[in-house]
Amino acid sequence: MAKNNLAFVRKDIIDESPAPNLSKGIVGWSKENLFSSPSNTILTIIGMALLLYILPPLYNFVFGHAVWPGEGVTVEACRAHGTGACWAYIDDRMSFFVYGFFPKDAYWATQEGFLASIMQYWRVNSVFAVGVLLLVPLMWPDLKYKTVNAILFFVVYPVFVFYMLKGGVFGLEEVQTESWGGLTVTLIIGLVGIVVSLPMGIVLALGRQSKMPIIKTACIMFIEVWRAVPLITVLFMASVMLPLFMPVGMTVDKLLRALVGVSFFSAAYMAEVVRGGLQALPKGQSEAAASLGMNYWKSMLFIILPQALKHVIPGIVNSFIALFKDTSLVSIVGIFDLLKTVQISNLNLDWASENQAITGYLFAAAVFWVFCFGMSRYSLMMEDRLNTSHKN
Amino acid sequence: MSSQTQEAASKKVKAVEEDAKTAIEITEMNKWFGDFHVLRDINLKVKKGERIVIAGPSGSGKSTLIRCINRLEEHQQGHIIVNGTELTSDVKKIDEVRREVGMVFQHFNLFPHLSILENCTLAPIWVRGVPKAEAEETAMHYLERVKIPEQALKYPGQLSGGQQQRVAIARSLCMNPQIMLFDEPTSALDPEMIKEVLDVMVSLAEDGMTMLVVTHEMGFARQVANRVVFMDQGQIIEQNEPEAFFSNPQHERTKEFLSQILH
Numbered sequence: 001m002a003k004n005n006l007a008f009v010r011k012d013i014i015d016e017s018p019a020p021n022l023s024k025g026i027v028g029w030s031k032e033n034l035f036s037s038p039s040n041t042i043l044t045i046i047g048m049a050l051l052l053y054i055l056p057p058l059y060n061f062v063f064g065h066a067v068w069p070g071e072g073v074t075v076e077a078c079r080a081h082g083t084g085a086c087w088a089y090i091d092d093r094m095s096f097f098v099y100g101f102f103p104k105d106a107y108w109a110t111q112e113g114f115l116a117s118i119m120q121y122w123r124v125n126s127v128f129a130v131g132v133l134l135l136v137p138l139m140w141p142d143l144k145y146k147t148v149n150a151i152l153f154f155v156v157y158p159v160f161v162f163y164m165l166k167g168g169v170f171g172l173e174e175v176q177t178e179s180w181g182g183l184t185v186t187l188i189i190g191l192v193g194i195v196v197s198l199p200m201g202i203v204l205a206l207g208r209q210s211k212m213p214i215i216k217t218a219c220i221m222f223i224e225v226w227r228a229v230p231l232i233t234v235l236f237m238a239s240v241m242l243p244l245f246m247p248v249g250m251t252v253d254k255l256l257r258a259l260v261g262v263s264f265f266s267a268a269y270m271a272e273v274v275r276g277g278l279q280a281l282p283k284g285q286s287e288a289a290a291s292l293g294m295n296y297w298k299s300m301l302f303i304i305l306p307q308a309l310k311h312v313i314p315g316i317v318n319s320f321i322a323l324f325k326d327t328s329l330v331s332i333v334g335i336f337d338l339l340k341t342v343q344i345s346n347l348n349l350d351w352a353s354e355n356q357a358i359t360g361y362l363f364a365a366a367v368f369w370v371f372c373f374g375m376s377r378y379s380l381m382m383e384d385r386l387n388t389s390h391k392n
Numbered sequence: 393m394s395s396q397t398q399e400a401a402s403k404k405v406k407a408v409e410e411d412a413k414t415a416i417e418i419t420e421m422n423k424w425f426g427d428f429h430v431l432r433d434i435n436l437k438v439k440k441g442e443r444i445v446i447a448g449p450s451g452s453g454k455s456t457l458i459r460c461i462n463r464l465e466e467h468q469q470g471h472i473i474v475n476g477t478e479l480t481s482d483v484k485k486i487d488e489v490r491r492e493v494g495m496v497f498q499h500f501n502l503f504p505h506l507s508i509l510e511n512c513t514l515a516p517i518w519v520r521g522v523p524k525a526e527a528e529e530t531a532m533h534y535l536e537r538v539k540i541p542e543q544a545l546k547y548p549g550q551l552s553g554g555q556q557q558r559v560a561i562a563r564s565l566c567m568n569p570q571i572m573l574f575d576e577p578t579s580a581l582d583p584e585m586i587k588e589v590l591d592v593m594v595s596l597a598e599d600g601m602t603m604l605v606v607t608h609e610m611g612f613a614r615q616v617a618n619r620v621v622f623m624d625q626g627q628i629i630e631q632n633e634p635e636a637f638f639s640n641p642q643h644e645r646t647k648e649f650l651s652q653i654l655h
Contacts, residue, residue, distance in 0.1 A: 287464050288501035292515035292567060293491035295483070302514055307505050388505055388547040 061085055061355075062362070078353040085359045089351040096345060097363070099124050100181015100336045102165075103173070123172070124184055127161050139378065141385055154195065161188070177255040181336030183367065185255070189262055189327040189337065190371075194320050196263040201270025202305065208275060219271070226268035231329055234261045239333040258330045266323040273315040277308035310386050317379035321372045328368075339364050414473075415440045415571050415602045416461060421470030423460065430456050431467070432626045440570075443603045445613040445634070448623035449649060454606045457623070458573045461604065462493045475570060491519060494564030498576040500556040502548035508535070508559050509544040512566045520567065527566070534562040538592050554585025558592055565596075572596065574605040610654060614638060622646050 034044045065084035067077045069091035078086035090097070099121050108119040118125055134153040137143045165184075168174035180188070207219030226234070238257040246252070281304060289299035309316070331340035342364045346357040416438040423431040431453050438444060446454045459465040460472060463479050463486050472479045474489045503511050512531035516522040522530070535541045538558035540551075548556055557577055564572060574593065578586040590612050597603055597616040607613070613620050613634050620637040622630045622645075630643045638654070641647045 282499075282501075284497060284499055284501035285503065288495075288497065288503070290464060291462055291490055291493070291495035291497075292563070293487050293519045294515060295487055298518055302518065303503055307503075310505065386505070389549040 075351050075353060078351065078355065084355065085362060086351065086353055086355050087359065089345075089353075089356055089359055090363045092351065093341075093345045093348070095121065096182060097338060097341050098183045100185060100341055101179040102181065102184070103175060103179065123164050123167070123175075127164050127184075130157065130160060141382075158192075177253050180255065182341045183338045185330075185335060186327050186338040188255075189259060189330060190324040192259050193262045193266055193323045193327070197266040197270045197319070197323065198316065200263070200267035202274050202309075204267060204271035205274035205278060206300065208271065209278065222264075223268045223271050226264050227272070229265075231262070231265050231326055232332060234265055235329060235333045237261075254333070255335060258333060258335055262323065262327065262330070266319055266326075269319050269322075270316065273312050273319055274308065276315065277310075277312035278304065280311050281308055310383075313379050313383050313386075317375055321375055324371060324375070325368060338367060413439050415442070415475065416604075417471070417473040418461075419471045421460065421467050421472060423456065423465065423467045423469075430626050431460070434470070434628060436621065436628065438571075438602065438604065440602055441600045442618050443597050443601075443616050444605070444619050444621055445617040446604065446606045446621045446623060447608070447610070447613065447649070448629075452623040453626040454623050455575050458495075458575055458604050458606055461571075461573060462490050462495055464495075491567060492569055493571045493573060494567060494569035495573045496557070496560050496564060496575065496577045498579050500548070500553070500560045500580075502556055502560055502563070504548050507545055507547055508540075508551070511548065511559060512563045515563075516566050531562070531566050534565045535559070537565070537595075538562045539588075552585060553581045554588045557581065557585075557589045561589075561592055561596070571602045571604070574603065574607065576606050576608070578607065578609060608653065610638070622649065624649070 035041045061084040063084075065082060067073060067083055067086050067088050069088040073088045075089075077083065078089060095117075102121060102124055104120040105122055108116050108122070111119070134149065134157055138146070138149045138153055143149075163169055163172070165180060166175060166177070204219050204223055207215050208223065210216045210219070235258060238261040239254060242257060243251065285303055285307065286299055289303040294302070328337055328339040331337050331343070336344075342360040345351075346360045348356075414437060416436070418434050418436040421431060421434040422429070434457060436457075446457065448454050456465055460467050460479075461474060463472075466481075467479075475492055477485055477489050479486060479489060502508075503514070506514065509528060509531055512535065513524065513527040516527040516530065517524055532541055532544065535544055538561055540555055540558055540562075543551060543555060543559070548559065551559065561577075577593070578589050581589060586609070590609060593603070593605070593612070594616055603616075605612070605617075617634045619631055620634050621628055622637070622641075622643075624645050630637070630641065630646045632642075637646075638650065641650055
């Protein structure tokens with residue numbers, strides 16, 4: 001072959017071959033990730049030492065030396081020196097944490113046993129049960145009848161919840177909202193806030209982009225006012241100041257006021273999240289929709305919003321999680337949410353012991369964590385499912 | 393009946409016939425982007441079944457012109473009448489025109505969250521009210537026509553540029569438009585994919601579709617256009633049949649442009 005010849009013609013095409021296998025087992029993995037360089041090795045050792053320092057005592061407090069509920073376990077066990085978390089206390093107060101001051105059913109309160117413990121609060125428990133029965137299939141992506149399911153959950157269910165808890169009809173004893181409490185109230189505020197704030201936020205975001213000056217100004221004012229005020233202030237205003245403006249003798253339910261406050265507050269945040277998604281969409285999408293003869297609402301409903309909302313799922317869920325945790329602020333206006341019931345119980349002398357308060361707060365933290373982590377994982381799953389950009 | 397009224401009547405009939413043959417009529421149309429006078433005194437009449445290629449350097453207003461025809465851009469002066477409907481700020485009339493005028497974009501603008509089939513059926517179902525099964529049948533017919541029926545259940549992100557543009561054409565055709573606008577349909581494509589898109593457009597032209605095409609593909613202009621419109625600085629500089637336009641350009645600017653792009 002001549003040295004200066006630059007011409008090249010391939011004679012045979014190279015067949016596809018599998019990618020080389022790069023996994024090297026646990027030793028190879030740690031060599032590459034934990035001990036790849038001196039500084040990495042030092043960091044690994046420091047990290048491991050910290051874990052060794054923190055984890056065993058933590059484990060002992062939460063599990064090893066903890067006092068678990070059982071036959072004959074009393075507060076004395078928790079008062080013993082060197083014990084960990086007093087889970088027996090949580091178990092004893094559980095119905096207060098979940099139901100607050102909701103009155104027990106007169107008949108079942110006198111009965112004993114597991115069935116009785118559920119039937120004592122059958123009104124709240126049926127609310128929970130129906131909620132789960134409707135929510136799970138709604139969130140399960142592949143199931144059918146989503147429209148019916150959504151109507152049941154978003155329209156029928158709130159009415160059911162209201163009459164079931166409030167009573168006063170169908171022979172149910174009337175229970176004022178002041179007696180609602182615990183996890184029940186936390187879930188009600190969180191769920192109402194989520195269900196109201198998303199559509200309201202979408203409407204506000206669209207309004208903010210409107211070409212009509214009155215609508216645009218109104219939306220901007222709403223968003224900027226609610227977003228610029230601390231939630232605590234909103235709640236105080238709702239519970240203290242609002243009644244001053246009401247006609248004499250007219251009252252609005254305290255819980256309802258908190259619900260409105262929380263919902264509006266997070267709707268303002270949601271609006272800005274949604275606006276971010278709307279702005280991320282290329283103009284070509286709405287132009288393509290328009291060129292096919294779709295009007296504003298059809299284009300929004302079928303083309304723009306599905307994509308915009310998909311883009312900002314992390315931001316939306318972020319707001320949901322923040323909202324759910326912020327529900328604990330309603331305790332300062334005298335609503336007995338989960339955290340408030342824990343705080344009150346922590347002062348209960350029947351279970352007074354060294355670790356009573358810590359255990360109570362650990363429990364509250366764990367409950368909040370379970371719900372928030374669930375939302376987070378669910379949103380990740382939905383992001384993955386809805387990703388159509390590079391699906392193979 | 394007097395002869396005068398008869399004459400008037402026959403004039404009227406002629407005018408109606410003339411109208412029926414006219415797809416688009418643009419008279420003394422002006423448009424500004426802010427202070428920038430982007431379209432200046434445009435007069436253009438397009439007959440039904442006519443195929444017009446609009447050429448010109450970038451920034452000459454060709455895209456803006458065809459975007460005015462389905463009012464993706466608003467004109468400030470003059471009249472645009474499409475299929476006998478004048479474009480004003482009346483939203484209902486605009487939607488009416490848009491239903492009858494399909495548009496293909498440079499960057500395809502397919503809906504990435506919908507499958508190819510859904511891209512093609514969405515507008516017929518929700519704008520025209522076609523039953524779903526029928527819309528899907530029509531969609532498959534046009535997808536076959538652009539030679540990608542096997543991709544119907546995939547998403548736009550999985551298709552090559554040329555395939556996406558063919559889907560975009562099929563999507564427009566599913567609305568059964570009387571006029572098709574093409575805004576540089578091959579400018580964002582690899583050379584190997586340009587031909588597959590042009591082939592579809594040629595076959596569309598052979599079926600008698602009224603087409604306005606903004607393109608730099610002069611071969612396409614020669615092959616299918618009835619008329620080539622050359623624009624520069626927001627004005628129509630010259631228009632002619634393709635043969636005469638390419639072989640015997642009159643205006644200096646046209647000659648200069650053609651010498652740049654034809655080698």
